[in-house]
Structures are given as C-alpha cells and as structure tokens.
Amino acid sequence: MAETHTKMAYTILTSPMLPFIPKAMNSLKTDRFAIVAAVKALKLRNYQRASHVSCASRRRIRYEQDDDEDEGENEYNEEIAILEVYSQSAREEALIVHALVDEQQVEVLIFKGFSSCLSYETSPDPSKSVIPRRAVINSIDRIKGPFDPSNIQYIEKGLQWESFKARLAST
Template sequence: MAETYMNMGYTILTSPMIPIFPKEINSLKTNRSAIVVAVKAFKFCNYRRAHRISCAAARRRIRYENDDDEEETENGYNEEIAMLEIYSQSAREEALIVHALVDEQQVEVLIFKGFSSCLSYGTSPDPSKSVIPKRAVINSIDRIKGPFDPSNVQYIEKGLDWESFKSRLAST
C-alpha cells in the first residue's frame, strides 16, 4: 500500500507490488499519482490471490474424459464421496468414517475438512481419482469429533445409513 507522511513529499510502497511508473506519471511529480498507481497494483495483486485460492478450492473431480468403460468403472468418480467431502468442509469440527463395500470387501474411508483418505488400503496421490470407485456401495457413516485420533475415537453418531445421511444433506 502507499502512504504519505505529513506532506514530506515521499511515498512508501510495500513490496512485492512496487509498480513501474509510466513517463507521464513520473513527470507530474505528485504523490497523488503514485498512490493511484500503487492502489491499482494492490488491487491486481489481490485479484490474482483470490483467483489462485478459488482454483485450489476444488477437491477431487474428473479431469479426463475418455470413452474407455473399463477405465471408468475401475477408477470412476464417486459422487457420494464428493458430497461427503463438501459436507465436511462446512462441519470442520467433525470427521466422518465411511464404511463401504467394494467388490465384496469392507472398506473404511476417513473424511475430514474436505479431504478423504482410505484406511483400508493406500490412497492415490492423484486428486483427480476418487478414493473409492464409483461402484462402491456405502453401508454406514460414523460421525466423530475431529481431528481424528485413532487411539481415542469420540463418536457423535455411529452407524448412520447412507439414505438417512443423504436426507440430512438435502435439508441443509
């Protein structure tokens, strides 16, 4: 930002947004022009920061569209997990443990503050891939106090079925 101290005739600009002044402004030799340019540079810097934050807000989503059905069923996008990730962003003081069935195997997924991680096997480092595939069936959900501490799990609600939890999501 720019500040002028007691009409002493100098302007302080904080970095990293020190503007490059055009010749016309330099020839005017007024502090008012320097302040206007500095404020415009500050607004541009804030716009870039806001744009960067909004782009980083997206969690797991499909990045690649392909027609290969085998690839889609193997690593398909699970909309139910995405809904739970969005819910956990607003309920920041709690975590969710999701019990699901994938190919007749019981799988547990932990969701906290918009991020999900599989507790039964390794989680892919690629954020475009869902933690569990699209074909997974959610059996129940446990609401616990966050952050998750496996040695001291404090349940808020245990064993909620997916349909009742989905109706709660729709009502909020």
C-alpha cells in the first residue's frame, strides 16, 4: 500500500520589525486592540533582543595605537576593579583609596561602581584604568555616600587593604 505525501512549502513575508496585523477587522474596537497587541509584541521582541546583551561595570578595550603611546601607564588594575564591584553593592557608601604610584601618594574615590582620581586628572575614557597596575594600595577609608568634601562622614578610616580583601573573601 503506497501512500503519497505532498510536500508543500509556505513562505511568510513580514517585516522583521512589525508584527503581523490581520486585515479583516470589522470594528474600530478591534482595530485598537490589534494595534495595542502589535505594539506590545514589538516591545517584547526588542526586549528579547536587549536581554541577550551582557553589561559589565567597566569596559576594558585595548586600542592598538594607545598601547604604543603610553606603555604600562593605563594597565588594568584588578584591585580597583574589585573595589568598584564592591561599591556597586554597597550603595550607601563611598571608598577613598590611598595608594602609592611611583613613590607618589594618590587618592582615588570609588562610588557606585565608578572611580575617579582625586590627586590628578581622570581620563574621560572608561576603558583606561584610574591608576596603573603597579600602584600599591596602602589603606581604604569607608565614608558615607554620596561624597561631600566639605562634610566627610567616616564609617571606617585607615583600613588596611589586606584586611579589607579578607572581608570581601568572607562574604
């Protein structure tokens, strides 16, 4: 007994950005409902596209022409990155980091995942580290955020980097 199968191919041509709206609509109320449904579908489709994008607290992009100009000056500083991630979770506090760069005392303010150097100009490019990798963190001051230089309220002052790192590891 032989069966015959008919192969049929269907092609639906719709715009990738606009959802399908049926043409046979009888009333104005149905038209409004279809438009609202189409807009919701469009928003959902855009949301699904955006949900696949992952974000980080700081961008780390290497530019080939910049590597030649200032070799080692803007190297990725993992310790500052750790403190930036910590400050994202501790939203009500800021950190003042006291570090030593080439035998020069440097202060860095870290608040809500972003860092800024208080001792010299901070690069406007977020892919460049605030202080170089060779910097040595001496101590950290935990202060009540947001930072107000005229009225600094200390939570903890002079915390050693090793003890602060041990706290982070325990949590």
